[in-house]
Amino acid sequence: MDRAKDARNDRSIKGGSSFLSLDAATLAEQAGDKAGWLAERIREAVNTGHLVAGERLPPSRVLATELGVSRGVVTESYTRLADAGLVAALGRGGTVVCGGPSAARPNPNNAARIPTATVDPFGSTADFETLRAASCRIDLSPGVPDVRSFPRAAWLRAERTVLSTAQLTDLAYGQAQGALPLRTAISRWVARTRGITCLPDDVIVVAGVAQALSLLAHQRKANGAATVAVEDPGSLGARQQLNAWGIRTPAIPVDDDGLDVDALRQHTASTVMVTPAHQFPTGVVLTGQRRVELLEWARNGNLVIEDDYDAEHRYDRRPVPALAADEPESVYYMGSVSKILAPALRIGWVIAPRSMTAAIVDLKRDTDLGNATVPQLSLAHLMNSGDLERHLRTMRSRHRRRRDVMIGALRTRIPHAVIVGAAAGLHLTILLPDDLDDTAVAARCLQAGVKMHPLSWHRQSPGPPGLVLGYAASTEADIAEGIDAVAQSIAE
Structure with missing residues (x-):
């Protein structure tokens, strides 16, 4: 064993009471919340750079023994720091610092x-x-x-499982439409969480909703439909992206009931983009009556682009099913894990009307030959194992x-x-x-x-x-x- 190499790679913090020069007597004098006091000392160390991302905190049992407190005091302080996003519990990997000083963090002395x-x-x-x-x-x-x-421990477990079981074909060029295990997992996920019934062959894996929009923009322009009506107010970012691909984005007003379908009917656009589950930015939910009216409009040869960008995050209301659950042949459904896990994964999905699926897959193939396979398989494992839920x-x-x-x-x-x-x-x-x-x-x-x-x-x-x-x-x-x-x- 190369002990020198191990020593270089070991970023754990040794010792207990010497950790951050903590004084057991000072802690003993705390009459109230000892866990809060300890958590605050560690938080200060992270914010000032004395602790940096990647360092492992002392084991709770060791630190508790040397500070003369119960182990529960230390574990509670670590839990509070984890809730604040400053540390992450990695199981056998210990508790690791994942926050750090921001360049924008104010210096109280200057x-x-x-x-x-x-x-x-x-x-x-x-x-x-x-x-x-x-x-x-x-x-x-x-x-x-x-x-x-971000669930680092769960993602690492998924990647280890994928790499230990991967076939040679999994490491070669994959399918432009996306890896079958992920498309299968997504079809089950949207059925359970969004009420959408679809087959794995209906799912197209894309590099986030941004790519889903760019593929659609190319498809619509190729079919002579270079106009997509959008909600007003609505996402400036989505509007700018569509404009960059030469798509006009006329405004359709949004009120307390969601998109004004009467105003949409007065427009010549044959495509509209909506955020019905939690409208951006107003947060209103498309009402049942407006939903019926919008899907009726779609059935008359029109297309609805459904951006389901944060529908999984609900607190005080029952979830509403996706529009694609009721009218799959008139809705271009877009989802991703950017708001669930992290935007850096660049993994999203499209469930298009079946009449459009082949054209979107061809565009995806011509664009990038498909997403990276190993992250797709890792996400599939995360979904199937229950870790994502x-x-x-x-x-x-x-x-x-x-x-x-x-x-x-x-x-x-x-x-x-x-x-x-x-x-x-x-x-x-x-x-x-x-x-x-x-x-x-x-x-x-x-x-x-x-x-x-x-x-x-x-x-x-x-x-x-x-x-x-x-x-x-x-x-x-x-x-x-x-x-x-x-x-x-x-x-x-």
Whole structure:
């Protein structure tokens, strides 16, 4: 055994009481929450860089013995840190630091070091890339999942299983439509979670919803249908992507019942893109009557693009089935694991009307020959083993707590704001008084180190100002601090 090599690769933290120079006597003097005190010391060490991502914390039994406390105190502190996304429990791999100091984290001893955006993303054009790259202390952008909670241990188990059992053909060029085990797992997943009945041959694996949209744009243009009506307000990012492929995106208004189908009927577009389960950005759910009207419109030779982007994240309402569950031959259904696991996986799926499936598969083949096979097989294992469902249940609970913290902070600090879309998803929207400029509010917040979207970014027609606030990727403390910054920006 190469002990020198092992020593270089071992990033575990040795010892117990010497860990972070913790003093057992100081801990013993804590009359109240000892676990909270210990968790705060470790949190400070992560935020200051004394602990870095990849380091293993001391075993709970060792640290408890040397600090003279029960093991439950240490395990509770580790659990709190895991809930905050700063550490991850890896089973036999121990508890590993996965957070770290942000370049945008303020230095309390030198306020001048708090970075601000050097380029204004809220200028004359909405610039997602500039905003995404802008430094911030707290990111309340919508659509950003909690990647710190990615189930690393479960994913590693899945990859080990896949690689230990893979056939030679699994490591060769795969099918452009996607690996059969994943298409089978997806067909079962959407049947169980979204009410869609389909065969594995109906599923097309793509590199996220972004690619699903680009493939459709090419298909529609080839068929002389270069117009896709979109919700207003609706996703600016999706609209910009369609525009980049030469697709016109006329606006169809959204109200408290969802897409205005009467307004859609007055338009000449034969394709419409909707987010019916949790409309982006307002959060409304397409009502039963509007659903019937939209599917009736689709049956008359039209096409509905269903972006089911965060339908799995529901808290205070019963899930509604996907539109594709009722009208599969008129709905182009898109889903992904970007909001469930991590956007970096770039794995999504399309369930297209069967009359379109062959054309979409051909476009996928011509684009990239298909997604990487090993991650597909790993995701299939995660789905089939139940690990994905268990992870989703954990995240729902965590997101609910964070959402409730945001709602409580909004009601306390900005009581005049109207909160909408809080029953599901990873974000909520607040409506502000008409005399406020939401872009200016968001710009001031970014200068204070807090990132979000102004609602006006996602409008094509005039409407009430507001802010679109994500809560999935931030700790409860950061959410409260972020809303304080919003309140101060509004007051200014």
